[in-house]
Amino acid sequence: MTAAAWTERLRTGLWKDNPGLVQLLGLCPLLAVTSTFVNGLGLGIATLLVLTFSNALVSATRRLIRPEIRIPIYVVIIASLVTCAELIFKAWFPALDRSLGIFIPLIVTNCAIVARAEIFASRNPIGASIADGLGMGAGFALLLMALGAFRELVGQASLAGFSFADSGFLLAVLPPGAFFALALAVALKNHIDGKPGR
Amino acid sequence: MSTSSIFRTGLTLAAIGAICTMLVAATYQATRDRIAANDKALLEQSLLPALAGIDYDSGLTDSLLELQPPHELPGNDTALVYRVFAAGEPAAALFAVTARDGYSGPIRVLIGVAYDGTVSGVRILQHRETPGLGDMIDSSRSDWVLQFDGRSLGNPAAEHWAIRGDGGEFDQLTGASITPRAVVGAVRDTLLYFDAHRDEIFPVAASEENE
Numbered sequence: 001m002t003a004a005a006w007t008e009r010l011r012t013g014l015w016k017d018n019p020g021l022v023q024l025l026g027l028c029p030l031l032a033v034t035s036t037f038v039n040g041l042g043l044g045i046a047t048l049l050v051l052t053f054s055n056a057l058v059s060a061t062r063r064l065i066r067p068e069i070r071i072p073i074y075v076v077i078i079a080s081l082v083t084c085a086e087l088i089f090k091a092w093f094p095a096l097d098r099s100l101g102i103f104i105p106l107i108v109t110n111c112a113i114v115a116r117a118e119i120f121a122s123r124n125p126i127g128a129s130i131a132d133g134l135g136m137g138a139g140f141a142l143l144l145m146a147l148g149a150f151r152e153l154v155g156q157a158s159l160a161g162f163s164f165a166d167s168g169f170l171l172a173v174l175p176p177g178a179f180f181a182l183a184l185a186v187a188l189k190n191h192i193d194g195k196p197g198r
Numbered sequence: 199m200s201t202s203s204i205f206r207t208g209l210t211l212a213a214i215g216a217i218c219t220m221l222v223a224a225t226y227q228a229t230r231d232r233i234a235a236n237d238k239a240l241l242e243q244s245l246l247p248a249l250a251g252i253d254y255d256s257g258l259t260d261s262l263l264e265l266q267p268p269h270e271l272p273g274n275d276t277a278l279v280y281r282v283f284a285a286g287e288p289a290a291a292l293f294a295v296t297a298r299d300g301y302s303g304p305i306r307v308l309i310g311v312a313y314d315g316t317v318s319g320v321r322i323l324q325h326r327e328t329p330g331l332g333d334m335i336d337s338s339r340s341d342w343v344l345q346f347d348g349r350s351l352g353n354p355a356a357e358h359w360a361i362r363g364d365g366g367e368f369d370q371l372t373g374a375s376i377t378p379r380a381v382v383g384a385v386r387d388t389l390l391y392f393d394a395h396r397d398e399i400f401p402v403a404a405s406e407e408n409e
Contacts, residue, residue, distance in 0.1 A: 006263060065210060065214075066203075066210070069207055069210065069211050070209060073210075074210065076215055077214070077218060080222050084221060084222060084225040087222075087225050087229040087233065088225065089227060090236065091228075091229035091233050181275065
């Protein structure tokens with residue numbers, strides 16, 4: 001794979017086809033855990049790792065797998081990787097694991113992952129699939145971090161645990177704040193891309 | 199699909215399943231000890247507030263008694279007793295018991311009792327009491343639960359181990375008397391149990407005293 005192709009794949013994941021901003025996939029964890037920057041960072045990294053490895057494994061086995069059984073195989077691969085990620089978080093980042101709670105095992109249900117397996121990794125070579133996983137994962141992780149930072153800053157007047165003021169605009173850390181923040185992010189992206197509203 | 203291709207497909211599925219299982223098993227083996235250590239550290243952290251002013255040896259959670267119901271402690275579920283030693287000698291016992299007469303469901307209470315029978319700390323582990331009223335028993339909401347520190351069966355006398363509304367010495371909470379009554383009762387019953395069964399909880403010390 002050439003450097004240009006790598007850049008193109010990363011750019012697609014990070015911006016052009018960002019799973020959160022454009023494909024609007026994986027919104028459940030995206031909305032639920034982005035109440036703080038650290039939570040967004042933790043779930044973002046976990047999702048990035050699972051997505052990259054699942055793309056690599058799906059791509060590596062794509063010639064062995066008959067189309068009839070591809071979905072069960074994706075499920076087995078993704079579920080195993082998520083279980084490993086959960087164990088690793090529990091062992092090395094116990095505090096983060098407690099604050100993310102059920103959302104680490106729920107990465108299994110993040111449709112961004114099975115979507116990339118089906119759309120990309122199952123029909124592309126392993127190098128390109130890894131690049132796609134990294135790009136899409138990083139795009140998702142950066143969006144989680146940005147939303148987490150924004151909501152923590154507005155809602156609690158703190159960032160990554162360092163507080164600047166006594167209280168913030170509480171709505172931002174409540175569930176509706178997640179929708180507002182995501183809507184702002186999508187609107188901002190469309191504005192930068194110069195895409196008029198449809 | 200022919201029979202042989204069905205067979206091959208099944209074999210592929212089984213092989214990938216086996217590989218994934220091995221991956222998970224290897225990760226589990228690699229992380230098991232760390233996870234157990236983390237869980238233990240977390241448990242110890244949660245027990246420490248009930249051990250104010252008590253020295254303890256490392257391995258706080260190693261000497262655990264699990265009392266299955268029926269037992270004489272509050273609650274009709276499993277009661278936990280962590281035996282705490284200092285320099286090898288019995289120092290305190292930590293009881294995790296359930297007060298069943300809370301306002302909205304059972305209240306799980308952690309009660310630390312020093313070896314001499316005084317309370318070294320009480321904390322609420324789990325409750326569903328009314329926010330703003332009954333939930334003041336939680337140490338993160340108010341200091342109510344600190345009033346047990348240093349109390350014992352003689353202080354106050356047994357008939358005054360109750361909330362003020364019942365003629366006792368313990369503060370109640372504005373707008374909530376059922377909740378504090380339940381907690382005071384659980385602490386009192388635990389002290390009574392400790393008083394009656396101390397030598398069963400710490401059999402080693404008892405046999406040494408007899409020698």
